[in-house]
Amino acid sequence: MLIKRLQQMLTSKILDLNNNASSTIVGVLISTLCFHLPVLASDAAVKNKNLNVNSPQDKQDSIIGTSVSSNKSELIEKILYNSSVTKRIESSENEKAIALLEEARKSYLESAKLLEEGRKDAADKKLDDSLRLLQTASSYVTDPNREETIMRQRYEQLGEMFVTFREAYDRIEISNDIDTDSSLDNEHLHNLVAQANEFERNKNYSQAAATMEEAVNLLKMALSTALDKKTIIHEFRFDTVEDEYRYEMEVNQSYIKLLKFILDNLDRSSDRYALIENLLQRNDQILAEANLHVTSGEMKSALASLEQGNIELMRLIRSNGI
Amino acid sequence: MNKLLTTASFNKFCLLIFFLGLALVSGVHISDSLAADPNAFNRLMKPKSERNPPPAKDGIHDPQNETTFVLQPPREQFSTLPTGKSGNYVDWVKALEEGKISPRYDLTDPSVEPVVMDLNIVREVKGSMPNVVYPHKQHTEWLDCSNCHPAIFIPQKGANNISMASIILGEKCGVCHGKVAFPIADCRRCHSSKKE
Numbered sequence: 001m002l003i004k005r006l007q008q009m010l011t012s013k014i015l016d017l018n019n020n021a022s023s024t025i026v027g028v029l030i031s032t033l034c035f036h037l038p039v040l041a042s043d044a045a046v047k048n049k050n051l052n053v054n055s056p057q058d059k060q061d062s063i064i065g066t067s068v069s070s071n072k073s074e075l076i077e078k079i080l081y082n083s084s085v086t087k088r089i090e091s092s093e094n095e096k097a098i099a100l101l102e103e104a105r106k107s108y109l110e111s112a113k114l115l116e117e118g119r120k121d122a123a124d125k126k127l128d129d130s131l132r133l134l135q136t137a138s139s140y141v142t143d144p145n146r147e148e149t150i151m152r153q154r155y156e157q158l159g160e161m162f163v164t165f166r167e168a169y170d171r172i173e174i175s176n177d178i179d180t181d182s183s184l185d186n187e188h189l190h191n192l193v194a195q196a197n198e199f200e201r202n203k204n205y206s207q208a209a210a211t212m213e214e215a216v217n218l219l220k221m222a223l224s225t226a227l228d229k230k231t232i233i234h235e236f237r238f239d240t241v242e243d244e245y246r247y248e249m250e251v252n253q254s255y256i257k258l259l260k261f262i263l264d265n266l267d268r269s270s271d272r273y274a275l276i277e278n279l280l281q282r283n284d285q286i287l288a289e290a291n292l293h294v295t296s297g298e299m300k301s302a303l304a305s306l307e308q309g310n311i312e313l314m315r316l317i318r319s320n321g322i
Numbered sequence: 323m324n325k326l327l328t329t330a331s332f333n334k335f336c337l338l339i340f341f342l343g344l345a346l347v348s349g350v351h352i353s354d355s356l357a358a359d360p361n362a363f364n365r366l367m368k369p370k371s372e373r374n375p376p377p378a379k380d381g382i383h384d385p386q387n388e389t390t391f392v393l394q395p396p397r398e399q400f401s402t403l404p405t406g407k408s409g410n411y412v413d414w415v416k417a418l419e420e421g422k423i424s425p426r427y428d429l430t431d432p433s434v435e436p437v438v439m440d441l442n443i444v445r446e447v448k449g450s451m452p453n454v455v456y457p458h459k460q461h462t463e464w465l466d467c468s469n470c471h472p473a474i475f476i477p478q479k480g481a482n483n484i485s486m487a488s489i490i491l492g493e494k495c496g497v498c499h500g501k502v503a504f505p506i507a508d509c510r511r512c513h514s515s516k517k518e
Contacts, residue, residue, distance in 0.1 A: 157468075164472040171478065220437045220467055225439040227458075234479055236446035246450060254487035261491065322490060 004262040073115060076127055080105050085138050092141040094310075100137035104130045151205035155196070158212040162193065172226055184222035189215055241299040245290075248306045252287070255313040256280065262320050271318065279316050283309050374400060376412050409504040415460050426463065438462045444515055445484070453515040 039065035080086060080101075089097045111126030169184065192215040199208035238244040259276055266273045286309035374396040377383040383390040396410065403422055406413035417423045428434035443456040461470075471477045474497055482494070489496035489506055500506050 160472070161468050164477060165467070168471075168477040216468075217437070224437055224439040227439060229440050231442040231444060232479070234443060234445045236448055249485045251485045251487070254485045254491070256485040258491055317487065 070115065072124070072127055073112060076108055080130065080134060081107055082131035083257055085134070088143060089137050089141050094140050097137040097140035099131050100140070105135065107133060112211055130160065148203075148205055151209050155200055155205050155209040155212055158209060158216050162212060162216050162219065165216065165223060169219060169223055169226070172223075183225040184218065189218055192218070215314055245294070245299060245303045248303060248310060252283070252306060252313065253318060255310065256283065258317060258322070259313065262322075263315075276316060276320070279312060283313060370411075406504065408508045414503075418463055427466075436463055437467070439467075447513070448515075452510070452513040453517060454512045455515045456512075 086101060089101045092098070107126050107130035111123040111130065112119075114123035114126060192211055196208050196211035196215065199205070199211060238247065259280060263273060263276055266276070286305055290302040290305040290309070293299070293305065336446045375396075376395040377390050377393040378385040383393065400410065404416040404420065405411055405414040406416075414423075418425070426432055427436045438456040441458040443458070445454040445456065447453055461506050475482050476495060484494045486506070488494055489499065492501070495512070496506065504511060506512075
């Protein structure tokens with residue numbers, strides 16, 4: 001049953017391969033077949049042993065082994081003869097890749113012969129060889145769709161980085177203590193971004209990413225020059241009590257997260273488990289109390305309750321050896 | 323005489339029971355503390371003897387793969403590098419400064435040089451702990467700005483809420499520290515600026 005489900009799953013992946021050729025999917029398939037199938041087989045073997053207690057163990061293993069090998073063989077046959085990856089390799093002019101594909105097919109045929117002879121271990125080894133050869137062949141031939149996706153994603157990522165660094169640069173430019181004069185050629189930067197966007201509109205993602213990267217690097221250099229040998233102090237200071245309360249609340253949440261993690265690793269019957277659970281309940285009460293203060297507008301009292309709660313949680317974390 | 327022997331035997335028996343009980347209780351405590359080791363998830367906080375195992379035993383590389391054994395064992399490689407006090411006992415910053423290592427900055431182009439930013443961020447903290455100093459220089463010699471910004475840290479004052487709990491849980495600094503960079507148990511390496 002398990003193997004059948006896996007087969008269905010992989011078959012759908014192969015169909016995906018036909019629609020959208022991807023060497024990564026081949027890689028995933030290869031690792032799935034090479035490493036997971038034996039594990040699944042042993043899992044199935046354990047289950048079958050439980051179901052058929054009277055049947056001889058050796059016979060059972062042999063049946064399961066053969067069925068795994070033949071399923072694997074069928075799947076590899078589909079990949080080798082009827083997938084977009086192989087079509088891509090065949091239609092390419094890369095002689096090395098084509099030769100490797102041929103070798104992979106040869107290895108597959110040998111495995112089929114070995115399987116017929118009942119030499120399933122040797123057949124399995126040949127099947128793995130065949131997959132490895134196919135993977136190498138696939139890596140020699142670029143998949144244009146995949147390449148385009150990667151470049152588009154790269155362009156988007158660089159765009160985000162550009163915005164982040166531009167904002168950071170603008171912020172330091174506004175501050176009085178750091179001189180940003182002449183460290184950035186704004187006109188050139190503007191042109192680069194415009195060019196990158198133009199490339200993206202024309203779906204030339206590779207050029208778009210390269211140009212955007214140039215723009216990001218310019219910003220990085222400018223930031224590096226402007227902030228060279230500087231020290232920026234992030235004061236522990238809040239403009240309003242509400243801000244401080246929000247900060248303490250986030251700290252409280254992170255402490256709870258950590259304590260729950262500790263709880264997950266503790267024996268439920270241990271004293272420590274009970275202690276942490278009690279203090280977490282107490283923390284819930286403190287939070288409710290603080291919330292009441294907030295609704296009645298007593299922010300200072302709310303903050304004081306929360307701070308006290310956080311101190312208790314911190315002590316509890318430390319007493320647990322962290 | 324017989325009575326004396328019986329009393330002595332009884333006392334011995336009681337003593338035996340006491341020690342057995344003690345052993346059992348301490349055994350329970352030890353196993354409890356082992357099972358609940360709060361730092362078990364911290365890969366770099368293993369006992370010294372278990373650090374830097376050969377690739378086949380590190381739980382990362384596949385011991386079934388023959389090529390795993392071709393890789394150089396870390397202990398052999400690290401023996402020439404400056405030693406550190408924690409983690410994998412290598413002072414990587416010093417190793418880079420002394421030119422003992424020259425990591426490639428770009429995967430595809432070996433000629434790419436890093437954009438090093440010599441900027442210190444001092445982060446004031448609540449309580450009695452010294453403030454945290456974050457040196458960009460040591461980080462940017464290894465990493466690109468985009469490794470941290472904006473996904474892990476927003477490059478803006480007050481925009482990042484960092485707590486030790488979140489770091490321990492693998493967020494913020496904990497994305498690297500405790501996994502591939504020195505462990506957070508080495509408090510004073512970050513909390514290094516005295517409060518005035």
